[in-house]
Amino acid sequence: MLSMALSRRSIWVFHLNTGSCNGCDIEILDALTPVHDVERLGIKLVASPRHADVALLTGPVTVKTLPMVVRALRAMPRPRAVLAIGACACGGGIWHYSYPHLGGFENLRKLLDSMGIVIDVVGYVPGCPARPEAIIDGIIKLVTRKEGGSR
Amino acid sequence: MIHRILALALKSGVATVRYPRQPPILTEEFRGFLVFDPTKCVGCGACTRVCPANAMNLEIRGNEIVVEYFAGRCILCHLCFYACPFGALVATTSFDRTTTNFEDLFDRVAHEGAACPSCGSIHATKRLIQFVDLVLKSEGIEIEDRLRLCPECRRIEALRALNAFRIGMEREGVEHGVE
Amino acid sequence: MGSAARVLETLVSSGIDRSRIEVLDDRTLLVEVPRNELRNVVATLRRLGARPRTMAACDDRSRDGVYRLLYVYAFDDLGTTTILSVALDPRKPVAPTVIDVDPALDWYELEAWDLMGIEFEGRKLRRLILPEDWPSNLHPLRKDVSIEEMKKLYKPLATWRGLEIGADSVALIPVGPYHPALHEPELFVLYLRGEKVVDIDYLGFMVHRGIEKLAESMTYDKVPFIAERICGICGYAHSVAYCQAVEHALRIEVPDRARYIRTLLLEVERIHSHLLWIGVACHLLGFDTGFMHTWRIREKVMVLAEKLTGSRKMYGINIVGGVRMDIDSDKLSYAEKVIEELRREVPRLISATISVPQVRKRLSGTGILEKSDATRYAVVGPTARGSGVPIDVRKDHPYAAYGELSFRVPTYSEGDNMARTMVRVEELEESFSIVEQTIDALRKVGGWIANEEYEIVPGRLGIGSVEAPRGEDIHVLITDRTTPYRWRVRAPTYQNLPALRAMLRDCDLADAPLTIASIDPCFSCTDRILILDLRTGGVTIRSVRKVVGG
Numbered sequence A: 001m002l003s004m005a006l007s008r009r010s011i012w013v014f015h016l017n018t019g020s021c022n023g024c025d026i027e028i029l030d031a032l033t034p035v036h037d038v039e040r041l042g043i044k045l046v047a048s049p050r051h052a053d054v055a056l057l058t059g060p061v062t063v064k065t066l067p068m069v070v071r072a073l074r075a076m077p078r079p080r081a082v083l084a085i086g087a088c089a090c091g092g093g094i095w096h097y098s099y100p101h102l103g104g105f106e107n108l109r110k111l112l113d114s115m116g117i118v119i120d121v122v123g124y125v126p127g128c129p130a131r132p133e134a135i136i137d138g139i140i141k142l143v144t145r146k147e148g149g150s151r
Numbered sequence B: 001m002i003h004r005i006l007a008l009a010l011k012s013g014v015a016t017v018r019y020p021r022q023p024p025i026l027t028e029e030f031r032g033f034l035v036f037d038p039t040k041c042v043g044c045g046a047c048t049r050v051c052p053a054n055a056m057n058l059e060i061r062g063n064e065i066v067v068e069y070f071a072g073r074c075i076l077c078h079l080c081f082y083a084c085p086f087g088a089l090v091a092t093t094s095f096d097r098t099t100t101n102f103e104d105l106f107d108r109v110a111h112e113g114a115a116c117p118s119c120g121s122i123h124a125t126k127r128l129i130q131f132v133d134l135v136l137k138s139e140g141i142e143i144e145d146r147l148r149l150c151p152e153c154r155r156i157e158a159l160r161a162l163n164a165f166r167i168g169m170e171r172e173g174v175e176h177g178v179e
Numbered sequence C: 001m002g003s004a005a006r007v008l009e010t011l012v013s014s015g016i017d018r019s020r021i022e023v024l025d026d027r028t029l030l031v032e033v034p035r036n037e038l039r040n041v042v043a044t045l046r047r048l049g050a051r052p053r054t055m056a057a058c059d060d061r062s063r064d065g066v067y068r069l070l071y072v073y074a075f076d077d078l079g080t081t082t083i084l085s086v087a088l089d090p091r092k093p094v095a096p097t098v099i100d101v102d103p104a105l106d107w108y109e110l111e112a113w114d115l116m117g118i119e120f121e122g123r124k125l126r127r128l129i130l131p132e133d134w135p136s137n138l139h140p141l142r143k144d145v146s147i148e149e150m151k152k153l154y155k156p157l158a159t160w161r162g163l164e165i166g167a168d169s170v171a172l173i174p175v176g177p178y179h180p181a182l183h184e185p186e187l188f189v190l191y192l193r194g195e196k197v198v199d200i201d202y203l204g205f206m207v208h209r210g211i212e213k214l215a216e217s218m219t220y221d222k223v224p225f226i227a228e229r230i231c232g233i234c235g236y237a238h239s240v241a242y243c244q245a246v247e248h249a250l251r252i253e254v255p256d257r258a259r260y261i262r263t264l265l266l267e268v269e270r271i272h273s274h275l276l277w278i279g280v281a282c283h284l285l286g287f288d289t290g291f292m293h294t295w296r297i298r299e300k301v302m303v304l305a306e307k308l309t310g311s312r313k314m315y316g317i318n319i320v321g322g323v324r325m326d327i328d329s330d331k332l333s334y335a336e337k338v339i340e341e342l343r344r345e346v347p348r349l350i351s352a353t354i355s356v357p358q359v360r361k362r363l364s365g366t367g368i369l370e371k372s373d374a375t376r377y378a379v380v381g382p383t384a385r386g387s388g389v390p391i392d393v394r395k396d397h398p399y400a401a402y403g404e405l406s407f408r409v410p411t412y413s414e415g416d417n418m419a420r421t422m423v424r425v426e427e428l429e430e431s432f433s434i435v436e437q438t439i440d441a442l443r444k445v446g447g448w449i450a451n452e453e454y455e456i457v458p459g460r461l462g463i464g465s466v467e468a469p470r471g472e473d474i475h476v477l478i479t480d481r482t483t484p485y486r487w488r489v490r491a492p493t494y495q496n497l498p499a500l501r502a503m504l505r506d507c508d509l510a511d512a513p514l515t516i517a518s519i520d521p522c523f524s525c526t527d528r529i530l531i532l533d534l535r536t537g538g539v540t541i542r543s544v545r546k547v548v549g550g
């Protein structure tokens, strides 16, 4: 099933850092470099959200990054998929009690809903940092859902 | 330049681990997600006090006490694993909690709450109180009713007792040393 | 022993009242400075060759009724730290600015204003860290401001802001490539004349997560976990620095074995971080093959870290007083094996990347930071050592087990990108040797791995400093009964970024991204460069790829 979903077309991902500590970001990079090499699964990192199928979102969404995050997600074509990577993005992580951020993607999603920006599928990859293997799993799960749901 | 790179590439060979077709590079030391065993948890709350990320939560909902493990916030430090006196949290090397359903990130157990005999508020789980009873009985200690009160009532009770004691002392005309 | 006494003598002979100086221990002095003498004392210290390490603003109103500024200076050659303590009016805290006598303190003053509401006379103040629409009289680090209150006051604003931005009212924000290699959302503004850079501005602090405030509500043993998450690349250095600050404040003796374990892990972290940087530099030069090979090798270090600690990046094994997990002999042998492999692989990698003539050419002579500028901005780490300033906390203020190990501090005097690169490359070699020495030591040194019998005394001051891969991390901590009273973190990038001004002046635009990356900014996304053309007044946003022409 996995290979079917993936072979249909390649998945372009876009990396969106919303104030993370870099831990998860370097793990995303790790997934792209030779040892994990996600490009073999057709997963390709692109530089613009306009080209992306999936946004890899890390960090607890700090208020200062919020405008960029909103714009980037809005620029993505439908169906939009977001993969919330790391404890920060899933549930605010160790920061969740603090003040200058939204505390993870769930709250951002509520905000986006109120602005009429629909996120079609969301995947969650917990862990601090999330392992590269878990990130690969996450993308595969997300894509399987996305393909299944939209066709 | 090219020859050096080619030499480097040839020497290093294939580095890629073809996960998920091949098993991941995972050492047995990896601190992975916890497996929460609701049958063992008594709702003592020890884990919630050590958790730096507040991923373990204990919440009173109506007359139930809910213990909740939120994997989505867990930073994999395993402090709760060392803190849980009942072995209800098992440390694993699993990293697989990825999901597309937010609710999947929660493990919960709802314990029946024990009401305070005086004010009726829920302050501990029945299981915990039963467990304490059991331990104390095995030591041959009978529990005084005072100990079944909730912390607030216990405080009031203690103050009342202290007051009664002091008034008694004053009546007898005894001077107390501490002002 | 005795170095504090020597500094004391020097200070007294340059006119500082002896009765105001308190010797905290043989490496630390505390000087009580009246407000109106601050500028003089700072100027004196700078003249004597002291290096500013950090400045912490504290709300001491509940302790002794004042606001307080702690200026931390180091005499690196003597391994001594001098702390200036200035008390300010509790109702209206105003301090004289010192940035004309010590330009390195520019950001510190802005931050003290932003987070603590301390005014500085004689300079312009602006927001540095908090968002522009943050309520103007709400200063997060003040003790009478609670997190709940801030959430109430600010969260609705955030929602409102998001909605407004949804209405497209902000135009200047580039829809952005977040760079695959440099991954933090930061924004630099480069002012250009033709292809030459005239000036640079940094619009950053996107990642402010309120760490210092948050720690004030956490018990001592939970803070190392949050300290580690300050940075996902050199986090362990932060957690060691925090623990050392508490240990210094409470005079806790750390067992030998724990000191060696910390040293081992710090060096493992340095290896991974320097490899990461070499990869990023290759990538920025458009040389992705080098990037991929570097990261392939780096992966071995990540697996090693997981084997030693249980986590690939967030080691999470520090506690106050030591470490919480031992490293057994199997793991040591494994580490030895990995280092052996790296010793073989890294030179091969360097010869195929950094030593390639084309790469050398791009690196040499660009982004020059003169020694005088390096001392003026008080830069730290490889950035300083590439400009001929031989400072290294591991040597100057030894901590963990570094005092007992032998290693070299590679220093270059050219000050260009190549020099900074070579410092890192040679440091890799040194790190391999340090790891091997600690492995040997751990085979011999037994005993406890943590000292958990300590007493918490409120009101004590402690300093913890660590040479992180990017330079000196320094934490200032004041204790309270169950939680830190004040915890001030200073990461190396904070000290190094302002020096970019000097490095980028008159440099070609094409070299700018690499130069920015050459200080190894812990946060950076140089892809988001906003280019302001001074001749036409036009604003364009170009990605690094376009700038580099790759």
Ligand code: SF4
Residues within 6 Å of the ligand: A020, A021, A022, A023, A024, A025, A058, A059, A085, A086, A087, A088, A089, A093, A127, A128, A129, A130, C229, C232, C314
């Ligand atoms: S989840 Fe952990 S590692 Fe990932 S960004 Fe957040 S704090 Fe860093």
Ligand code: SF4
Residues within 6 Å of the ligand: B034, B050, B051, B052, B053, B054, B055, B056, B073, B074, B075, B076, B077, B078, B079, B080, B081
């Ligand atoms: S592992 Fe750590 S973060 Fe996760 S639930 Fe346990 S104590 Fe909390």
Ligand code: SF4
Residues within 6 Å of the ligand: B040, B041, B042, B043, B044, B045, B046, B047, B048, B067, B083, B084, B085, B086, B087, B088, B089
């Ligand atoms: S410490 Fe163990 S028994 Fe107590 S609440 Fe937590 S999981 Fe349940």
